[in-house]
Amino acid sequence: MSEPQHSTFPALTRRRLLGLGGGLALTGALAAACGSNTGRGGGSSGSGPALSQWYHQYGEAGTEQAVRRYAAAYRQARVTVQWRPGDYDQQTAAALLTDAGPDVFEDDGPTIDQIQGGQVVDLTDQIKDAHADFNPAVLQPKTYQGRVYGIPQVIDAQLLYYRKSLLAKAGVQPPRTLDELVAAAHALTGKDTKGLFLGNDGGAGVLGQGGIPLVAAGLSLVTDDGRVGFDDPAAARTLGKLHTLYASGSLLLGAPADWSNPAAFTQGLTAMQWTGLWALPQIREALGDDFGVLPFPGDGSAGRPAVPVGAYASAVSARSRHVDAAKAYVKWLWVDRTDYQEDFALSYGFHIPARLSLARKAAKLRSGAAADAVRFSTDHGHALPLLWTPKSQVALTDAVSRIVKDGADPAAQVRSAAATVTAELQRVRRKTG
Amino acid sequence: MLSRLLGPQRRYLWFWVFTGPFVIGLTVFGYVPLLWSITLSFFDAHNTVTPSHFVGFANYTAILSDSAFTSSLATFAVFSLFIVPATYALSLALALMVNRLRLARAFFRSVFFLPTACSYVVASMIWKLSIFNGVRFGLANTVLGWLGPDPVAWLSTTRPPWYWVVIVTVRLWLQAGFYLVLFLAGLQRIPGTLYEAAAVDGARPGWQVFRYITFPQLRATSVAVVLLLVINAFQAFDEFYNLLSTARGYPPYARPPLVYLYYVALGQGQDLGMGSAGAVVLALVIAVATVVQARWFGLGRKEA
Numbered sequence: 001m002s003e004p005q006h007s008t009f010p011a012l013t014r015r016r017l018l019g020l021g022g023g024l025a026l027t028g029a030l031a032a033a034c035g036s037n038t039g040r041g042g043g044s045s046g047s048g049p050a051l052s053q054w055y056h057q058y059g060e061a062g063t064e065q066a067v068r069r070y071a072a073a074y075r076q077a078r079v080t081v082q083w084r085p086g087d088y089d090q091q092t093a094a095a096l097l098t099d100a101g102p103d104v105f106e107d108d109g110p111t112i113d114q115i116q117g118g119q120v121v122d123l124t125d126q127i128k129d130a131h132a133d134f135n136p137a138v139l140q141p142k143t144y145q146g147r148v149y150g151i152p153q154v155i156d157a158q159l160l161y162y163r164k165s166l167l168a169k170a171g172v173q174p175p176r177t178l179d180e181l182v183a184a185a186h187a188l189t190g191k192d193t194k195g196l197f198l199g200n201d202g203g204a205g206v207l208g209q210g211g212i213p214l215v216a217a218g219l220s221l222v223t224d225d226g227r228v229g230f231d232d233p234a235a236a237r238t239l240g241k242l243h244t245l246y247a248s249g250s251l252l253l254g255a256p257a258d259w260s261n262p263a264a265f266t267q268g269l270t271a272m273q274w275t276g277l278w279a280l281p282q283i284r285e286a287l288g289d290d291f292g293v294l295p296f297p298g299d300g301s302a303g304r305p306a307v308p309v310g311a312y313a314s315a316v317s318a319r320s321r322h323v324d325a326a327k328a329y330v331k332w333l334w335v336d337r338t339d340y341q342e343d344f345a346l347s348y349g350f351h352i353p354a355r356l357s358l359a360r361k362a363a364k365l366r367s368g369a370a371a372d373a374v375r376f377s378t379d380h381g382h383a384l385p386l387l388w389t390p391k392s393q394v395a396l397t398d399a400v401s402r403i404v405k406d407g408a409d410p411a412a413q414v415r416s417a418a419a420t421v422t423a424e425l426q427r428v429r430r431k432t433g
Numbered sequence: 434m435l436s437r438l439l440g441p442q443r444r445y446l447w448f449w450v451f452t453g454p455f456v457i458g459l460t461v462f463g464y465v466p467l468l469w470s471i472t473l474s475f476f477d478a479h480n481t482v483t484p485s486h487f488v489g490f491a492n493y494t495a496i497l498s499d500s501a502f503t504s505s506l507a508t509f510a511v512f513s514l515f516i517v518p519a520t521y522a523l524s525l526a527l528a529l530m531v532n533r534l535r536l537a538r539a540f541f542r543s544v545f546f547l548p549t550a551c552s553y554v555v556a557s558m559i560w561k562l563s564i565f566n567g568v569r570f571g572l573a574n575t576v577l578g579w580l581g582p583d584p585v586a587w588l589s590t591t592r593p594p595w596y597w598v599v600i601v602t603v604r605l606w607l608q609a610g611f612y613l614v615l616f617l618a619g620l621q622r623i624p625g626t627l628y629e630a631a632a633v634d635g636a637r638p639g640w641q642v643f644r645y646i647t648f649p650q651l652r653a654t655s656v657a658v659v660l661l662l663v664i665n666a667f668q669a670f671d672e673f674y675n676l677l678s679t680a681r682g683y684p685p686y687a688r689p690p691l692v693y694l695y696y697v698a699l700g701q702g703q704d705l706g707m708g709s710a711g712a713v714v715l716a717l718v719i720a721v722a723t724v725v726q727a728r729w730f731g732l733g734r735k736e737a
Contacts, residue, residue: 093703097482113703117480144699192569200567201589253586254567256680269568384669390702398685405591405686416500 001064001201048077049322051329054095054105055081056088056312059278060349070333072342077325079104090130094341096317103320104330106312110142110149112386120315122325124148126331133355135382144386150313151334154344154351155359157277157309157377160294161262163287166271174292178216178241178299185250186272189267194252201401202246206259206274206401207296209393210308215382218230218302221396222385226425231418236410238299239403241430246404261287277373281350284369293369295376309381311354352377387428395420470709492710501685502711505693506718512689513666515601520662521655524609528616529643533563542617546610553607557675560603561588589675589684596677596687603672608665612658619654623647649681663726667719671696690715 055067064083071079082102084091089108095101096391099244110120127134144148155299162174170188175181185195189313199206206212211221211230217238245251252270257263262279264270266286274296283291284313295305314334316326333340338358345353346362352374353359365374399417404410439446469482474492476484496502531541548556564572567586574584587595625648636642670691677687683696690711698708 059695090699093701094478096700105553106469109701111701119480168663199681200586201678201679201684204684205679209681250567253589254571254584256562256566256568260680282464390696394501394682394696394702397682401685404673405589407592 018377036404037272042281043086047075049325050081050131051320051322051326052082052410053329054088054092055100056083057083057084057322058349063344066344066348070337070344074329074332076332077329079323079329095407096319099319101317102320103322103326104314106153107150107315108310108312110313110315111326112144112428114387115149115386116142116428119318121147121318121320121327122149123149123151123330124289126327127151127335128196130335130355133357135311135352135356135359135381137309137355137383141383141386142313150315151330152313152354153174153194153334153341154349155309155311155377155381156351156372157307157381158206158212158274158295159277159373159376160267160272161279161283162292162294163265163268163274163290164292168182170271174294175297177297177303178213179239181297182241182245182248182250185245185272189250194247194270195250195272197252197255197259197264197273199274200254202251202253202404203242203274204401204404207242207395208397210306210351210384211388211396212296212306212308213242213299213391213400215308216298216303217295217300218298220382220385221392222421222425226387226429228412228418228425232414233411234300234302235414238303239400239414241299242400242404243407243410247407250389260360265291269312272366274384277352277377279352280373289368293373293376295380302355305376305380306382307376307380309377309383311383315427387425389424392421392424395424437520444679447653470712473705474709474713478704478709480703480705482705484706488706491716492706496714498705502690502693504685505688505690508687509667509669509689511597512600512669512687513663515597516604516666517659517662519601519605520609520612521658523605524658525616525651527609527613528620529647531613532617532620535688542614545613548607548609553603553671554675556603556607556698557672560599560672561676564622565599587683591686594686599676600672600687603676604669607672608662613664615654616651619651620647623650659730660723660726663722664719666721667715 004126053067053071055064058064064081067083068081068177071081088106091106092102092105096114107114107120114120122374127148131139135155138152139148142148166188167184169175172184172187173180175184182197186193210231213373214221216229217234219230219232219235223229237383240281252264255264255269259273259275262273262275262283265275265279266283280293294308296306297305314330316330319320338355341353341355341361342358345351345358346364350370352365353362359365359374359378365371395417399413403410403413440448441504446581466493469562473482473484475487475489477486477488477491478484509686527545531545534541565587566574567584567589568574569578569584571586571587577583577585585595587599590596614701621648627650628642631642631646632638636645668691669689673682673689677684678692682700683692694708694711694715696702698705718733
């Protein structure tokens with residue numbers, strides 16, 4: 001869900017890195033092989049077992065130096081940090097199948113299949129002293145049958161940014177409902193400026209993946225008792241409105257940088273854009289105070305505003321040769337050392353700390369649009385449920401894309417996606433035991 | 434005893450010295466993964482390559498009833514319908530033109546061959562970001578702008594499916610030069626005496642000579658070219674992935690089998706059993722298609 005790597009890494013850079021990815025990953029692996037044997041390689045000066053820790057490449061300057069500094073300060077083990085560019089989730093997924101993987105690693109999940117497959121270890125005892133201080137919206141998807149498998153690091157959110165001056169010129173109020181959003185996008189569309197940018201696919205990917213319109217319609221992806229939460233006429237109605245939006249010609253499509261990058265918004269190609277919290281500093285630098293943020297507006301009588309949130313978590317591989325040492329290190333860094341957690345969340349990129357106590361006292365999150373963003377994330381934040389598997393994901397985004405772009409019948413598409421999701425939920429439930 | 438093992442003039446020893454490394458490589462990187470993959474396809478292998486839960490043909494029934502997989506096969510069919518005839522015609526036409534040149538033939542041959550050296554990833558990036566981006570300053574949209582119509586979002590419009598223009602042209606540009614060289618070699622093997630005889634018999638240069646001399650004489654080359662084109666189309670992955678994937682996955686259109694299986698088995702999905710079943714199905718389809726094609730073209734039969 002949250003992918004801070006895209007914060008200052010537009011699609012272009014990510015793909016260019018993908019091209020290099022193989023080679024870089026290989027050198028990384030070689031470096032790791034040396035590092036974990038000798039304990040050298042830019043890691044910690046401590047004694048004890050050698051641990052290898054993986055991070056995905058954050059775009060913000062200074063983050064890499066910071067995590068190396070934290071690792072070097074640990075005394076009970078020699079920790080080697082690997083900073084991995086490229087397609088991180090796939091690298092870790094592959095590495096966890098082998099003995100050459102990391103001991104401690106960042107994980108967008110852990111996914112339900114990683115947990116059920118015994119690839120990550122139980123960290124409940126490590127987090128228990130501070131359990132209540134972690135933001136429940138992001139801790140809950142890391143929890144399976146009451147046990148915690150990943151310790152959230154920082155929270156990212158996605159929001160709707162709008163250009164105040166353009167709205168004022170067109171006499172449009174910031175939209176509070178989906179219908180208002182559709183009308184506003186239409187009113188704001190001119191010759192060289194489109195009304196709204198939801199990504200080059202018309203929002204099918206980013207909105208579909210987070211299930212954002214479904215939440216806005218008052219539904220959920222998976223209910224609390226583990227069933228499909230969106231097999232409902234309201235889902236079809238709301239998704240149908242996204243097609244109206246797409247067909248109205250008021251969406252920006254085919255921009256050089258995709259939705260995760262604020263370039264289209266700051267360059268004036270669009271009056272409103274859906275993008276991440278991570279883009280806020282760049283937008284503020286380009287536009288000053290001429291912008292505001294909103295949640296995705298609710299739709300219908302049961303509707304509510306939606307703000308997708310997510311967090312990378314720190315997890316421990318079950319194949320680690322020093323599981324106990326790795327667990328102790330994770331506890332030290334992501335539970336005990338709140339000074340490092342605060343530094344990591346706030347000094348480099350723009351994230352919300354995963355600890356409620358740290359988020360409350362963060363000065364730079366207390367004024368202007370940043371304060372609004374934090375408030376919306378706290379009030380309306382929803383994360384992807386743990387039982388939401390990649391296959392369910394594909395089924396829903398495919399359905400949303402067909403509805404939005406092809407004008408396919410929303411009710412039929414929702415039904416077919418719901419059938420796939422039901423089968424997936426049955427599969428993961430069968431393994432419970 | 435030893436001398437018998439080594440063979441006369443140590444031929445057996447040298448046999449293994451020369452073929453051994455290749456056989457080992459083929460076994461380790463070819464046959465073992467192949468057999469392993471077939472094994473995996475009969476297991477519930479989520480996030481593991483050493484599964485324990487045997488499921489029989491469940492993965493096969495699942496993948497064959499998966500509409501996304503069957504539609505990916507249809508995508509491949511559409512793609513090869515576009516790309517095979519287009520590349521064939523273009524590279525043959527270019528070869529005929531280059532072959533007639535008296536001046537600077539080597540220059541033009543190199544010019545047309547150069548794109549073959551370009552990486553699919555790089556070309557896809559150029560196609561996606563400069564030529565066919567959806568905003569008004571993209572090259573294709575600039576040209577359209579002179580003629581009147583509004584900018585087209587090439588890669589995200591599904592009605593009409595403009596994305597095929599981008600996908601087909603990038604591969605056409607990349608591979609036409611390679612097949613041009615194959616055709617050139619074929620053209621140069623046609624004996625000049627045939628053309629002389631045709632001229633004596635009164636064949637008009639141009640279409641008639643091409644239809645009755647050049648084209649039939651190129652038959653062996655044509656068969657090879659078409660087979661290679663179809664197999665390459667089956668293996669399409671790079672340009673599709675680089676043109677259409679986003680940080681959030683892949684859209685449900687223009688998704689060929691390899692891209693789909695990549696997301697099932699190697700993405701976060703890690704359903705290696707299902708992915709292997711899909712790979713086996715795909716391998717069988719390719720094998721059958723190739724055999725049928727070879728029969729149809731009479732490959733291996735003696736040239737009449």
